Amino acid sequence: MFGTLASGDIETARLRRDLRIPCNLGFSCGGFEDLGMRLEGENLGAEENREVVAETAPFQVERPLFQQTQKLVVGYALTSKKKKSFLQPKLEFMARRKGICFVPIDLNRPLSEQGPFDVVLHKLLGKEWQDVIEDYQQKHPEVTVLDPPSAIKRIYNRQSMLQGMADLNLSDCSGSIYVPKQLVVLKDSASSADRVVEAGLKFPLVAKPLWIDGTAKSHQLFLAYDKRSLAELEPPLVLQEFVNHGGVMFKVFVVGDIIKVVRRFSLPNVSSNCEKAKANGVFKFPRVSSAAASADNADLEPSVAELPPKPFLEALVKELRTLLGLRLFNIDMIREHGSKNVFSVIDINYFPGKSLYLKLLCSLNMILSEKQTNELLKIPFCRLWKDARLRASSCRFLPQSGASQT
Numbered sequence: 001m002f003g004t005l006a007s008g009d010i011e012t013a014r015l016r017r018d019l020r021i022p023c024n025l026g027f028s029c030g031g032f033e034d035l036g037m038r039l040e041g042e043n044l045g046a047e048e049n050r051e052v053v054a055e056t057a058p059f060q061v062e063r064p065l066f067q068q069t070q071k072l073v074v075g076y077a078l079t080s081k082k083k084k085s086f087l088q089p090k091l092e093f094m095a096r097r098k099g100i101c102f103v104p105i106d107l108n109r110p111l112s113e114q115g116p117f118d119v120v121l122h123k124l125l126g127k128e129w130q131d132v133i134e135d136y137q138q139k140h141p142e143v144t145v146l147d148p149p150s151a152i153k154r155i156y157n158r159q160s161m162l163q164g165m166a167d168l169n170l171s172d173c174s175g176s177i178y179v180p181k182q183l184v185v186l187k188d189s190a191s192s193a194d195r196v197v198e199a200g201l202k203f204p205l206v207a208k209p210l211w212i213d214g215t216a217k218s219h220q221l222f223l224a225y226d227k228r229s230l231a232e233l234e235p236p237l238v239l240q241e242f243v244n245h246g247g248v249m250f251k252v253f254v255v256g257d258i259i260k261v262v263r264r265f266s267l268p269n270v271s272s273n274c275e276k277a278k279a280n281g282v283f284k285f286p287r288v289s290s291a292a293a294s295a296d297n298a299d300l301e302p303s304v305a306e307l308p309p310k311p312f313l314e315a316l317v318k319e320l321r322t323l324l325g326l327r328l329f330n331i332d333m334i335r336e337h338g339s340k341n342v343f344s345v346i347d348i349n350y351f352p353g354k355s356l357y358l359k360l361l362c363s364l365n366m367i368l369s370e371k372q373t374n375e376l377l378k379i380p381f382c383r384l385w386k387d388a389r390l391r392a393s394s395c396r397f398l399p400q401s402g403a404s405q406t
């Protein structure tokens with residue numbers, strides 16, 4: 001009996017190996033856990049292309065027990081902006097080659113009547129969608145929803161977004177993380193001046209809309225230099241201490257276990273802007289750190305440009321994934337000017353920017369692999385055994401026929 005089970009285990013392990021599937025197959029969180037932490041630096045375009053070419057290989061393996069090609073069906077519900085930037089023909093083509101098929105979700109029909117989906121990928125705004133997806137997730141726990149709506153909701157509010165950061169376990173790491181001091185103003189900005197003083201916040205302050213709702217207005221930020229200027233701001237908002245950081249910020253993209261960090265230009269240290277801003281009361285500033293503001297190839301002072309240490313980022317991301325319950329996000333962080341590795345997290349975004357998309361495909365690839373393995377593991381044991389014997393006999397490991405199983 002023991003011998004029989006061991007043979008089955010060996011066979012299963014062999015199948016996994018043939019399919020290039022990792023052994024630790026936790027299925028609960030949708031397949032991101034077994035990728036192994038990988039961290040990548042800049043020069044992303046070319047690197048992404050190289051990586052995707054390499055990633056297509058696992059789909060060309062032989063599947064001796066599995067004649068039918070498995071597909072991963074990804075239902076998507078995205079804003080039109082996101083759909084346009086994400087579902088590029090090149091990405092769809094690569095996905096198809098990997099056996100991943102993207103299917104649009106019809107928002108006018110009940111979600112449970114659509115599919116079946118293996119994964120639901122979504123970035124849509126509004127309470128109505130949140131209720132739909134929450135209800136769907138409860139009824140279909142077998143579907144991987146990227147990401148859970150409650151987790152996304154948390155980072156669409158700039159107050160709850162950064163809560164819990166102070167408790168992250170980063171004691172053994174080569175860097176430290178802070179959140180700039182901040183205060184929430186729900187109404188009456190003028191009277192917030194006293195609260196700012198009481199809370200010990202130092203000017204200048206960055207004023208950010210409390211809610212991030214995908215609109216340009218929710219990304220309209222201001223610098224407020226004195227108490228008087230606070231009256232000009234429109235609540236609800238968050239007032240956050242400005243941290244000098246030498247004009248460079250780090251965007252840390254996360255897809256499951258994959259980490260990618262890039263440099264972007266940011267606001268310069270405040271001393272150089274001070275007089276101009278004061279003259280205007282508040283200084284309304286544009287989106288300074290967008291994708292177009294890459295600083296990856298800029299000639300920068302090393303103390304400013306040096307990327308955060310890898311072990312630090314790995315530990316931070318691990319902790320944040322648990323804290324936030326998200327798999328697709330990015331962290332915006334800045335290095336306190338003059339410090340070695342003291343960082344502030346200033347923003348977290350859900351399912352951001354283009355540089356994540358091909359990585360996401362690789363992770364969907366892993367979910368597909370897991371799906372295949374789980375299907376294989378469902379195959380009755382007697383069938384596995386029969387197949388193992390057939391192959392073993394052809395390799396002369398076992399007698400051709402008539403041998404007992406015990």
Ligand SMILES: O=P(O)(O)O[C@H]1[C@H](O)[C@@H](OP(=O)(O)O)[C@H](OP(=O)(O)O)[C@@H](OP(=O)(O)O)[C@H]1O
Binds near residue numbers: 081085347351354
């Ligand atoms: O806030 P910052 O740090 O600038 O990050 C932004 C936001 O996450 C945007 O999402 P939203 O506008 O929903 O808040 C996102 O747009 P999409 O997710 O719609 O693409 C941008 O991606 P890119 O547009 O790819 O840069 C990303 O760079």
Ligand SMILES: Nc1ncnc2c1ncn2[C@@H]1O[C@H](COP(=O)(O)OP(=O)(O)O)[C@@H](O)[C@H]1O
Binds near residue numbers: 208287334
């Ligand atoms: N506390 C801060 N100290 C210094 N600069 C900041 C701070 N908060 C934001 N910034 C600057 O403003 C930019 C946008 O801020 P962010 O919080 O990411 O808003 P958004 O989500 O609208 O992009 C950052 O990239 C950075 O340049």
